[in-house]
Amino acid sequence: MSKTDSLEISLEQALALLKDAQHSRDFTWPQLSPGAAEYLNTLQERLKSLQSDEGNGNIFGNIPSLGCNLDKPYLLKNVDFFLILFLDNRTGKDCSRLFEHLNDCFQCAQIFSSTLRDYSRAYQNLVKPRESE
Amino acid sequence: MLRFQNSPSFSALLECCTDQTSPYWEAGWDEFLNRYKEMIYKFVVNRCFNWKVERLGMQLNDVVNDIVSEVYIILLNKLYTYRVEEGEQNFRYWLATVCNRASGSYMKRRSIAAFIAEEIEDVEKDLKKTTERFQTYIRTFEIDTRFELYEHLVLILRTSGEQKRNVERDIHIFYLYVWADLPKQIIANGHPCFADDPNINEGNIDNVIHRFRSFLRKTANL
Ligand SMILES: [Zn+2]
Numbered sequence: 160m161s162k163t164d165s166l167e168i169s170l171e172q173a174l175a176l177l178k179d180a181q182h183s184r185d186f187t188w189p190q191l192s193p194g195a196a197e198y199l200n201t202l203q204e205r206l207k208s209l210q211s212d213e214g215n216g217n218i219f220g221n222i223p224s225l226g227c228n229l230d231k232p233y234l235l236k237n238v239d240f241f242l243i244l245f246l247d248n249r250t251g252k253d254c255s256r257l258f259e260h261l262n263d264c265f266q267c268a269q270i271f272s273s274t275l276r277d278y279s280r281a282y283q284n285l286v287k288p289r290e291s292e
Numbered sequence: 293m294l295r296f297q298n299s300p301s302f303s304a305l306l307e308c309c310t311d312q313t314s315p316y317w318e319a320g321w322d323e324f325l326n327r328y329k330e331m332i333y334k335f336v337v338n339r340c341f342n343w344k345v346e347r348l349g350m351q352l353n354d355v356v357n358d359i360v361s362e363v364y365i366i367l368l369n370k371l372y373t374y375r376v377e378e379g380e381q382n383f384r385y386w387l388a389t390v391c392n393r394a395s396g397s398y399m400k401r402r403s404i405a406a407f408i409a410e411e412i413e414d415v416e417k418d419l420k421k422t423t424e425r426f427q428t429y430i431r432t433f434e435i436d437t438r439f440e441l442y443e444h445l446v447l448i449l450r451t452s453g454e455q456k457r458n459v460e461r462d463i464h465i466f467y468l469y470v471w472a473d474l475p476k477q478i479i480a481n482g483h484p485c486f487a488d489d490p491n492i493n494e495g496n497i498d499n500v501i502h503r504f505r506s507f508l509r510k511t512a513n514l
Contacts, residue, residue: 272472279482
């Protein structure tokens with residue numbers, strides 16, 4: 160789905176790289192271009208600000224209670240939502256509202272499944288080569 | 293059976309067809325089919341093209357005849373709900389809606405039946421085969437038709453009697469595996485809502501799919 164302005168890495172790849180960085184505690188990306196590394200830093204800063212923001216819970220709370228408007232699905236290019244969903248490791252994430260919405264909203268269900276698929280593949284591509292070393 | 297001396301007006305015709313005690317009831321239905329049968333077939337055939345009938349391994353003619361029979365039953369029971377004063381032109385729109393709904397409802401039932409019909413000894417092979425076939429089938433639909441089938445599937449699965457909290461989670465799992473074709477490993481380990489949930493692993497995902505499939509089989513009366 161959404162790519163950076165420089166069209167170098169997708170949101171899903173960025174999420175996978177940040178997840179991997181959380182595990183290794185190494186938030187530097189010498190293998191990436193300056194533009195891509197900058198994008199990851201911006202996302203990392205955004206995640207921190209969302210986590211410190213008292214309204215953080217609203218990422219889930221703001222999920223519409225029924226299906227979305229046809230031209231404006233809630234999950235479309237919703238970077239904040241996916242940052243919190245994939246990278247906020249604090250416990251107590253209640254996904255029940257998300258499940259209900261995805262079942263009510265075919266558009267968001269499609270966005271969600273393709274994001275999850277691309278994120279998981281990107282993450283596996285990062286981790287697998289190291290495991291076989 | 294009494295016959296009409298002259299061709300009845302639209303309102304007289306509907307009056308005969310909706311009053312079973314009328315001596316002209318049978319003649320009314322003969323005349324009704326004379327006037328509208330071709331139109332009914334046309335509406336149903338158009339709708340069947342959207343649903344890619346041949347993908348279900350069915351003959352278009354058989355499907356159309358089945359649906360038209362269902363339309364007749366609906367008309368027998370519901371024709372009285374049409375307000376005669378709205379006129380014959382509007383009646384054609386009303387009839388088109390009846391045909392569209394009957395076709396949609398039939399095709400949704402058949403789509404799900406096609407997904408659950410296969411029974412092979414090897415459970416794992418069975419699941420894989422029917423899942424692949426279902427995915428190939430839905431990929432041929434226009435987005436609106438997919439939307440319709442998705443809503444229908446969710447609606448049925450919500451009546452499966454599981455606890456509300458679990459049913460929403462499990463419908464989501466069913467969608468990811470059966471419809472979106474995500475591997476069980478990704479659902480169990482890559483999904484941020486399940487990564488730390490000891491209740492969701494690849495075995496549990498199998499259970500969810502099988503449970504819902506048996507439920508769909510039961511509701512489809514196959
Ligand atoms: Zn939505």
